[in-house]
Amino acid sequence: MTIRYADRMEGVKPSAIRQLLQYGADPSIISFGGGYPDSSLFPARELQDIFAELLCGPGEKSLQYTHSTGMPKLREQIAARMTTDGVATEQDNVLILQGSQQGLDLAARLLINPGDLVATEAPTFLGALIAFNPCQPEYLAIPMDKDGMMTEVLEQQLQAGRQIKLLYTVPDFHNPTGITLSLERRRHLIQLANQYDFIILEDSPYREVRYQGEKVATLKSMDSEGRVIYFGSFSKILAPGLRLGWSVASQEITEKLGLLKLAADTQCSTLNMAAVSLYLERHDIDAHIQVIKARYLAKKETMMSVLESEFPAGIRYTNPHGGLFTWLEFPESFDSEKFMLEYAVPQARVAWVPGATFFPTQQRKNFARFSYSTHSEEKIIQGMSALAGLLKKHL
Amino acid sequence: MTIRYADRMEGVKPSAIRQLLQYGADPSIISFGGGYPDSSLFPARELQDIFAELLCGPGEKSLQYTHSTGMPKLREQIAARMTTDGVATEQDNVLILQGSQQGLDLAARLLINPGDLVATEAPTFLGALIAFNPCQPEYLAIPMDKDGMMTEVLEQQLQAGRQIKLLYTVPDFHNPTGITLSLERRRHLIQLANQYDFIILEDSPYREVRYQGEKVATLKSMDSEGRVIYFGSFSKILAPGLRLGWSVASQEITEKLGLLKLAADTQCSTLNMAAVSLYLERHDIDAHIQVIKARYLAKKETMMSVLESEFPAGIRYTNPHGGLFTWLEFPESFDSEKFMLEYAVPQARVAWVPGATFFPTQQRKNFARFSYSTHSEEKIIQGMSALAGLLKKHL
Numbered sequence: 001m002t003i004r005y006a007d008r009m010e011g012v013k014p015s016a017i018r019q020l021l022q023y024g025a026d027p028s029i030i031s032f033g034g035g036y037p038d039s040s041l042f043p044a045r046e047l048q049d050i051f052a053e054l055l056c057g058p059g060e061k062s063l064q065y066t067h068s069t070g071m072p073k074l075r076e077q078i079a080a081r082m083t084t085d086g087v088a089t090e091q092d093n094v095l096i097l098q099g100s101q102q103g104l105d106l107a108a109r110l111l112i113n114p115g116d117l118v119a120t121e122a123p124t125f126l127g128a129l130i131a132f133n134p135c136q137p138e139y140l141a142i143p144m145d146k147d148g149m150m151t152e153v154l155e156q157q158l159q160a161g162r163q164i165k166l167l168y169t170v171p172d173f174h175n176p177t178g179i180t181l182s183l184e185r186r187r188h189l190i191q192l193a194n195q196y197d198f199i200i201l202e203d204s205p206y207r208e209v210r211y212q213g214e215k216v217a218t219l220k221s222m223d224s225e226g227r228v229i230y231f232g233s234f235s236k237i238l239a240p241g242l243r244l245g246w247s248v249a250s251q252e253i254t255e256k257l258g259l260l261k262l263a264a265d266t267q268c269s270t271l272n273m274a275a276v277s278l279y280l281e282r283h284d285i286d287a288h289i290q291v292i293k294a295r296y297l298a299k300k301e302t303m304m305s306v307l308e309s310e311f312p313a314g315i316r317y318t319n320p321h322g323g324l325f326t327w328l329e330f331p332e333s334f335d336s337e338k339f340m341l342e343y344a345v346p347q348a349r350v351a352w353v354p355g356a357t358f359f360p361t362q363q364r365k366n367f368a369r370f371s372y373s374t375h376s377e378e379k380i381i382q383g384m385s386a387l388a389g390l391l392k393k394h395l
Numbered sequence: 396m397t398i399r400y401a402d403r404m405e406g407v408k409p410s411a412i413r414q415l416l417q418y419g420a421d422p423s424i425i426s427f428g429g430g431y432p433d434s435s436l437f438p439a440r441e442l443q444d445i446f447a448e449l450l451c452g453p454g455e456k457s458l459q460y461t462h463s464t465g466m467p468k469l470r471e472q473i474a475a476r477m478t479t480d481g482v483a484t485e486q487d488n489v490l491i492l493q494g495s496q497q498g499l500d501l502a503a504r505l506l507i508n509p510g511d512l513v514a515t516e517a518p519t520f521l522g523a524l525i526a527f528n529p530c531q532p533e534y535l536a537i538p539m540d541k542d543g544m545m546t547e548v549l550e551q552q553l554q555a556g557r558q559i560k561l562l563y564t565v566p567d568f569h570n571p572t573g574i575t576l577s578l579e580r581r582r583h584l585i586q587l588a589n590q591y592d593f594i595i596l597e598d599s600p601y602r603e604v605r606y607q608g609e610k611v612a613t614l615k616s617m618d619s620e621g622r623v624i625y626f627g628s629f630s631k632i633l634a635p636g637l638r639l640g641w642s643v644a645s646q647e648i649t650e651k652l653g654l655l656k657l658a659a660d661t662q663c664s665t666l667n668m669a670a671v672s673l674y675l676e677r678h679d680i681d682a683h684i685q686v687i688k689a690r691y692l693a694k695k696e697t698m699m700s701v702l703e704s705e706f707p708a709g710i711r712y713t714n715p716h717g718g719l720f721t722w723l724e725f726p727e728s729f730d731s732e733k734f735m736l737e738y739a740v741p742q743a744r745v746a747w748v749p750g751a752t753f754f755p756t757q758q759r760k761n762f763a764r765f766s767y768s769t770h771s772e773e774k775i776i777q778g779m780s781a782l783a784g785l786l787k788k789h790l
Contacts, residue, residue: 001620003594003648004560006508006530012654036460044454051446059439063634065431098493098660105659109529113401130658134504135401165399199398225396239458241665253398259407263525264500265493269664270636 008114011133015126016357020340023351030383031351032370035175035324038299039374041292042239043279050278054271066270068262069254070096070246074277078232078246085207086221087230092251095258096268100205100231100245104131106260107166107201107229110253112137116165119157121149123327123358123367125175125203128168139360140164146318148174148181151188164198171219173206173323176358176369180321183216190222198227205233205245206323208289211297213321226250229257234276236324237289242272296324296373302380303372310388312395317370324373327355329366331395336368343394348386403509406528410521411752415735418746425778426746427765430570430719433694434769436687437634438674445673449666461665463657464649465491465641469672473627473641480602481616482625487646490653491663495600495626495640499526499563501655502596502624505648507532511560514552516544518722518753518762520570520598523563534755535559541713543569543576546583559593566614568601568718571753571764575716578611585617593622600628600640601718603684606692608716621645624652629671631719632684637667691719691768697775698767705783707790712765719768722750724761726790731763738789743781 023031054062069075075094082089097103104127112118112135120128122141129139140162142154149169158164167189171181181189193200202219220230226249233245247257261267279285300319303326307317316329330336337354344350355367372380418426449457464470470489477484492498499522507513507530515523517536524534535557537549544564553559562584566576576584588595597614615625621644628640642652656662674680695714698721702712711724725731732749739745750762767775 001592001622003621004506005651006504006506006511008504009651012651012658014650014654039455039459040453042454042458044450044452044458047454047458048447048450051450052443055439055443055446057439058435059437059442059634059636060434063437063439063442063636064434065635101658102660109401109403111399111401116401127658127661134655134658197396226398227396239454240460241454241458243660243662243664255409256400256404256407259409260529263407263496263522263529264659265497265638266522267638269638269667272664272667 008134008136011136015130017126017353020351020353023345029345029349029351030375030379032372032375032383033351033353034374035371036374037236037240037324038295041295043283043288046279046283047275050275050282051271054274054278062271062274064270066267066273068267069258070094070268071270071273071277074273077277077280082232082248086217087248089248093248093254095247095254095261096273097245097247097261098265098268099235099240099243100203100233101127101131102264103229103231103245103247104128104201104203106257106264108132108135109260110256111166111199117163119154119164119167120360121169121174122360123176123355124168124360125170126358128203129360132168141359141361144174144177144179146179148179148185149189151185151192155188155192158192158196164196166199166201167193168201168203169219170203172204172216173209173320173325175206175323176325176353176355177327178318178320178323178325180216186216186219186222190219193227194225200228202228202230204231205236207232208237209293209296210322211293211300220248226253229253237285237292238276238279242276244268244272244276299372299375299377299380300326302377303370303384306381306384306388310385312388312392314395315391324371326370326372328368328370330368332366334395335365337365339394343390344387348383348390350383350387403529403531406531410525412521412748415746415748418740424740424744424746425770425774427767427770427778428746428748429769430766431769432631432635432719433690436690438678438683441674441678442670445670445677446666449669449673457666457669459665461662461668463662464653465489465663466665466668466672469668472672472675477643481612482643484643488643488649490642490649490656491668492640492642492656493660493663494630494635494638495598495628496522496526497659498624498626498640498642499523499596499598501652501659503527503530504655505651506561506594512558514549514559514562515755516564516569517755518571518750519563519755520565521753523598524755527563536754536756539569539572539574541574543574543580544584546580546587550587553587553591559591561594561596562588563596563598564614565598567599567611568604568715568720570601570718571720571748571750572722573713573715573718573720575611581611581614581617585614588622589620595623597623597625599626600631602627603632604688604691605717606688606695615643621648624648632680632687633671633674637671639663639667639671694767694770694772694775695721697772698765698779701776701779701783705780707783707787709790710786719766721765721767723763723765725763727761729790730760732760734789738785739782743785745778745782
């Protein structure tokens, strides 16, 4: 039989990088492809005690259904953390999500009609494109430089009459480039959103993993009109396997996102919400984040040192102040996927994510995303040095 | 500012019963409204040991990201259980879901274009309507009798030219009525789906909680053309706070649902999937289900005995062989919501879910859903007797 799928499935295709992910599971290959956090940093021991306590007794509070918007205590704790970060937030502004990925899906459904224009950085987070595609938007790709999305290019497009419904940005340690949007550009972006009437999705899962430089105010903190929906995540500061993130938005938007959340999956795991809430109560998560930062800084510096000392000239790379990724730019004619499949994997046993897939519109082949989060410094040196040797032969 | 929401938000409204749910939290009221399982039946002690074991060590396997389609071992275990239940199932036919509610949302997105006709029982599960509404379907409401959805009425509609894209059914211990679809009707339904080319969503979260009578073959087991998507859930046999359910469908459909799952929330909680998988490996879940069944049977019998001996004539009710609900039919002119708010809550301190909200099209006011799952037999007798006394005065 032939199934008549809904029209929105036209945009729902297997990702081009799916087959590349197999390299992550092959122990003979050093893959810099995954966007995974380092699992040795997960507070498993502390969580073990917390789960033991939560599962002591009949489980009424931890195994039963709870509010679809999330456990009230956890919403309150997140509101307090957001307030400390400069965003005056009440519990009613917070929705607990199945990871911030769910926020992208719900926000797309809240806002996007087929054909609506969504602006994103080029390149942008692939998961966002995957979340938006079923709503059948058009994309306006805004280029980036070292200060993030080039808001002057966005302004030109708006002045030329392009009507944007939604702008998606990863302002802190952007995925895939590692770049942070400058304060000046953030102000400009908010001004443009107010002037041209669009909504901003501020996706910032890496924000708390800043290991160098001073933090830059969130877009949400500059939002006087309720135009910004902020997404945060416990995936990089606690553990992704708990699947917990959150949104911060106006009460009106939060209520509507909550209705979509109820429709989508009833609620997040009661047990996992209770566990994170208890973790925040019992432990100093900021001290834990300091440990995470120190590890990632060391790993990043290791990768930077090989890039600087061993890589051939003509390859540019970003030096991120937080997060998990650096972004390599090869000479214009270089196809990073082809090189990886033909040479790097078979000869150097090294893999990464080719950059083309991160571009919402015109895909460019001479980029690559490298993550330094999961491997030891030894492995980083081993893999990057092997790759450097191979590149020297070919470039 | 005024936000321009997507058109699909027209159908996303707060549920009419939301305010009634407050009664469930008021200890002075005996609420038969919630569809919650009895939390004293959750295997908290066993889960405590399992979580302790999973969180022993660095958490690579239980706290890290995993496959978006779900932990392979758990998919395999579910496939084996489904096979035992008469549906030949491979791991590739199983998708792990954030509760079966997520399956309804993903299936709607897979199949429904605005204006497509979705057939449901009348009444039907409110959560399904909530999941389908954002896809903007039209509904064809098929009445029920003691054998479930009246498939001959469905056939008349199909013969008259109504083109159904999708049929949604809860064949086992239907929510809200408690009714089970007969074997003959199941065969008829499959025959109609094949003849008139529509997809069936078989939502069966209560199937394993049958405490009387013989089980009836699933629609999925009769599906020779890959037209049935089956949804199961751990919410009623383990605990809803884990948020784990599953779908069983053709490989083609499972793959597409998996792409939507990835877009929606990346994956279910690794930790919770690992815990349920280990529970299934270590413990005899069927023995645990026997305990659940015995409790619910005792509670149901208690509620039936009060309905039979104390309720005034002219009130009809179903006597379910499984699940959590009975469905009361009052005389035609009786408004069950009005009576509850004006008399039952203030005078008898008893609440339920008025039936009107369960009808996808023409709402009928003289019905009510009563759940016997959460209260003790003493509370059931106390609440139902108080209500019986009040009804005798008013009817």
